[in-house]
Amino acid sequence: MVEVEIFRNSASIDPQLHIWGWEIPVYLFLGGLTGGIMILTAVAGRRGAGLGLSRAMRLLPFAAPLLLSLGMGALFLDLEYKLHVFRFYTAMKPTSPMSWGSWLLLLIYPATVLLGLARLTDEDVATLPLLRSLRGRTADTLARLRAFGTANVGTVETANVILGIALGGYTGILLGTLGARALWSSVLLGPLFLVSGLSTGAAFMMLFHLGHEEHATLRRWDIAAIVVELLLLGLFFVELASSGGAKGRAAAALFFGGGYTAVFWSLVVVAGLAAPLAIEIAEGRKWLRPAIAAPALLLVGGLSLRWIFVLAGQAAV
């Protein structure tokens, strides 16, 4: 028997690490979601060459900065020293994923707004509530930006894809490089969260009134993403249990009999991945009419995945 007694009662680390609560999972979720939307809106446009896109699909790029802002709001709330938030922007630390992320976030705003502007039709500008009332200088700027976006739409789309991959992946790398935490320390976490972001991004988009082909395309992307995600999850646990040492095995045990088993398997695997996968396959085969069930389940599953991982990673020794 080994008895270890640590005579310490530090705020936020004893009796177990509890530095990150809901704020970080919410940010990781919204970040992944945004990354997925960025990739999918960019790619969708490529296919239709800007024509024949439903209004929802044309406007969805604007959802990205909105969702990301919510996420960044959550991130801001997590800071213990909020007045120093500007310090993220007086340094660039190449070894810190968080530093990369903070600068990355800045770039996402112009990229996604430009994509959305490039997709806007004149009809949109004339009829949409926010845009039709614009006059004078603002209207001119809008027109100029639209023109710029349209002229460079190829570059803008590529930028959105690259930045979207970076955003989706970095949310996982953020946790993945923390070698001290057995549950998080894995190179698979980046790809896992990226693919999850893609899937939840597609799910979010499918909540809107899209064209039939658009919906089908997204569904196909989503099915592929879910399958890859399940594979990566499997690989993740195999790696954890086999090459993670005693700490890795203990962390894995949390999901296979330990305290997080029930929530993980029910909310993430079954409700969050397997069930929506089945539903979407059925929808694809026209056995079911497309409904919001699958997207809703995927979104809940995506948030749960991150929430459970963030909490469990702190609970594990």
Added chain:
Amino acid sequence: MALSRRKFIKIGSTTAGAVALTSGLTTDWWSLQAHQLPDPRTDGDRIVPTFCELCFWKCGVLAHVREGRVTKIVGNPKHPLSNGRLCPRGAGGVGALYDPDRLKRPMIRVSKRGEDKFEEVSWETALDETAARMEKLRLKYGAEALALFTHGYGGSWFTQLVKAWGTPNVVAPSYAQCRGPREAAFEITYGQGVGSPEAIDIRNARCITLIGSHLGENMHNTQVQEFADAIGSGAQLVVVDPRYSVAASKAKYWLPIKPGTDIALLLAWMNVIVTEKRYDADYLDKYATGLAELELHVAGKTPEWAYPITGLDPGLIRETARFIAGFRPSSLVHPGRHVTWYGDDTQRMRCIAILAALLGSWGRRGGYLLPSSMGLRKYPPFSSGRGMADAADKPTAEHYPMAGEVLASGVCEATVSAAPYGVKGWMVYGTNLIQALPNPKQTEEAIANLDLLVAIDVLPAEIVGWADIVLPESTYLERHDDLWAASYKEPFVAIRQPVVEPMFDSKPGWWIAKELANRLGLAEVFPWKNGEENIRWRLEESGYDVEAALRDGVVKGEVVPVCEEEGAELYFGTESEKIELFSQQLADAGFDPLPEFTPPDEPPLGMFRLLSGRAPMHTFGRTTNNRDLGALMGENEVWINAMAARSLAGFEEAPLKTGDYVRLENQDGVMSGPVKAKVTERIRGDAVYLVHGFGHTAKGLTFAHNRGASDSALTTRFKVDPVMGGTGMNVNFVRIARAEA
């Protein structure tokens, strides 16, 4: 495409600017990221030397004061007890000074005694009332009807006061509830007690044997410093303890002895040492008597005899006896400190004294050294001319013949029984009798019989809640106390002087005592104007450099030989003027002249013996309200053997694990408060262990209130040592029950 110069400069400067910006952002090279070194600025603008009062060791400290506030307390490098380093309690003095629960103003009780309802009054009122009621007591019952209970260096003023006033009943719980048996045993054997600080040569001992002592958790600073030095220089340890203490973890031999059977082990060791002639024959020849009687006495007490009693393998007993003897004379059998365990404690301490003699360690390097003290002029003694009755601590004159001090428990009993006469008033200085005396119900019964209870204290501990009059004393950091001329292997005189002004309306003990003296017609007891004048006069009259003393906090004495090796002559104050292995004195008084083993009571089925001890960051109840020390240990835990925990009744469904809260219920049905369990391999299966001093019920101690469990509340039974009246407290048993959520 050719680059125009303008374009080149444009591109070039932009690039350079970008590189500069990036490098600046990514490195610490320029002042965009000039890092400040945090300086907490806790060094004092004034540093005042004094000595500590967090425990009773009294290490010399340096108190740092910055802008009127004490920021930190560190060791005084010049002081022989601290040597510049302190235990955590010493540094915790800041927490004692700024304890928000401190008594702030004098108070007088306004309801039934014990209801803890007081009104604040002026010092004038409080002192007048105290003096008036003391005089009333004296006229009605005689001065001897007042008892002073005192613990702590500042109590000396009150001792002087009440002695002059005419009572013999001046008691410290540290005798009959703590060190008494060892003082009596060593006096019987060597003609002098062990004293405090003990003049033992831990540093130079090549083998240190601890009988129940948990040095390292018992944090008498100097001893622990020497302990570490000894270990560092290769000294060996033999630890006898039912619990795997910190000391046990550093020992070559840990003997997990059955509680209450130490005498059997010690006799068996003596058997081996004596039969195998491993004792210091020349030493005993020269200095001791009774070896023949001892040989006869231990003849049958072999390790095989001791095995079923102690649970210790006979081979181990034999091996450790040889081991200990092999290092003589630098083989120190530590005399322990709190030794009131089973009621036969004087006899157990006699075993230790005898063993030390067999090893030739008394008066030898690595063993027991000869202490000396420096001279200090006293003020001319004052006598009130009043006759002094005998102390009330013994039911008859024949009881406890070897008691060298007045027994606190005895005086408490006299307060209940009125035998040999009634004690009707208590003055309590700095000792929480509710936790210090065993059987708290008896203490409360005694209090109910009192006409007067005056408490002089710093914190509102339980005893204060029972008082009629409460006099708030300043902490040691805010007052002068009398000079301390320690009797130690390195003699010194220590100075206690104020570091900051008294907070709230608290007053130094000398002022309180002097004010009372004036009101009692005893002004001559304290002929000085104030505490400062007292120490200045005494230092000056004794020929010491006053300013140097106040500046250094200590005056060091001449180094005199402390052992035979240094040329000291050994002298024994016994009847025979030799070490009395066989004690005629004990025989004459009707006790065993050589120690006998009597078996302890067995725990009732399903119950564990309750053992208690110390933690290095606390001085039992004295410090448990201190928030600085509370951050190191905020509550005690009950240690339970892991295997025993697995088979506890009532825990079949959900086995007990570390961190669960339980309650302890003793053999008389007394239930403790909720306490955390520590399920561990580090203790025998027949005992449980608690650090003493927690489980406070006093609401005024807002931090300590209801934290942990009180072992004293569970100590409803005790066994009295017939030789000197010590109260053996390890005779209570508890069962474990789950604490409701």
Added chain:
Amino acid sequence: MLLKNYRKRYAMVMDTRRCVGCQACVLACKAENGVPHNGYRDWIVTETKGEFPHLSMEIRSERCMHCTNAPCVTNCPTGASHYSKGGTVQSDRALCTGCKACIAACPYDARYVHPDGFVDKCTFCMHRVERGANPACVEGCPTKALAFGDLNDSASEVARLLRENPPKLLSPEEGTEPNLYFLI
């Protein structure tokens, strides 16, 4: 100018054999550095192995390891966590946003969130070392279990202790290269 800072390699050697786990080091640090009650820059760990009565116990005084390859420095997005004099790792509270990436990155649980909002940890008492004194824990330890000094100085106590005793490192597999050595 820059390189001068790094010519010293400050390190601490902790002798577990002398340590009794009294926590004098904990309180000495708290007093010296004004550490809040719910924060600990250093602390005691006891590790007991075996079954009654065949037991062994190690007592350690732990704190920030001031790693040569510190994950907290690698992961800090603002540069608050940085390498400083003598190779020590310091935390600049002026740059700290309280994102707690460093706490998550540290394998030694050395950092904690200060009530004022920044993340705090042991500084090896650089403010004392700069004026020639030892860290408060080293000077306060009654058993002299702690030693501090410049490893690059072969005459220093720490260098000598490490020459004479094979040290134990905590979590060496993390690749942090800690500079707090334990003598067992």
